[in-house]
Amino acid sequence: MLGIILLGPPGAGKGTQAKKISDEFAIPQISTGDMLREAVNNGTEMGKKAKSFMDQGGLVPDEVVIGIVKDRLQAKDCDKGFILDGFPRTIPQAQALDRVTNDLKKEIRVVLSLEVDEKELMERLCGRRTCAGCKAMYHVTFNPPKAEGKCDKCGTALMQRDDDKEETIKARLVNYKKMTEPLLQYYKGTGKIRSVMATGDIGRIYANIANILR
Numbered sequence: 001m002l003g004i005i006l007l008g009p010p011g012a013g014k015g016t017q018a019k020k021i022s023d024e025f026a027i028p029q030i031s032t033g034d035m036l037r038e039a040v041n042n043g044t045e046m047g048k049k050a051k052s053f054m055d056q057g058g059l060v061p062d063e064v065v066i067g068i069v070k071d072r073l074q075a076k077d078c079d080k081g082f083i084l085d086g087f088p089r090t091i092p093q094a095q096a097l098d099r100v101t102n103d104l105k106k107e108i109r110v111v112l113s114l115e116v117d118e119k120e121l122m123e124r125l126c127g128r129r130t131c132a133g134c135k136a137m138y139h140v141t142f143n144p145p146k147a148e149g150k151c152d153k154c155g156t157a158l159m160q161r162d163d164d165k166e167e168t169i170k171a172r173l174v175n176y177k178k179m180t181e182p183l184l185q186y187y188k189g190t191g192k193i194r195s196v197m198a199t200g201d202i203g204r205i206y207a208n209i210a211n212i213l214r
Ligand code: ADP
Pocket: 009, 010, 011, 032, 033, 034, 036, 053, 054, 055, 057, 058, 059, 060, 061, 062, 065, 085, 086, 087, 088, 089, 093, 163, 172
């Protein structure tokens, strides 16, 4: 059971690295951000509730995200492991995760803490582009697609997220410091945390992660 948590501020590269881990280790990426955006797009009750928080760069209430993750972890494809990308983000979420993994007889083996200088995060998030089709991640300067505005893998048009604009990014970074950074202390106590320098070449960062996982 390879249960992995990816911890790090918005823009640290959690989604980018999660996709690589998922491909090599054949375990699913569980992104609460992706699942919430899908609920918003589908106009579900949960999506309607979540949207106002997301638009303002705030966190969606704990009980909503905890419910999503609890359901998702019970799916068959999580039997051999899973990558939590963007969850937990608060101490109550981490405590709920401990209870859920215990109940489901699943185990978090490692918490990867992705470390990036704060000043680089704004640049990364302002230039982030996502494929509307396969969700591949790009950056206009740091990781551009071969043809401008088009996904290398599937040719679909690239999109910019609504919340990747300067004011909202600032709010997300403030919330990260206040609500999510305390998780580093929480997990230090478990001995499961590993720091990963997450600046520079994406492939080299991944090589370090893969080494830890192996
Ligand atoms: P980022 O790429 O900035 O890390 P995500 O895609 O993970 O962002 O999340 C986008 C938004 O979805 C967050 O700003 C927040 O409003 C909401 N969200 C995602 N995961 C959680 C969570 N675990 N708890 C509360 N809100 C969440």
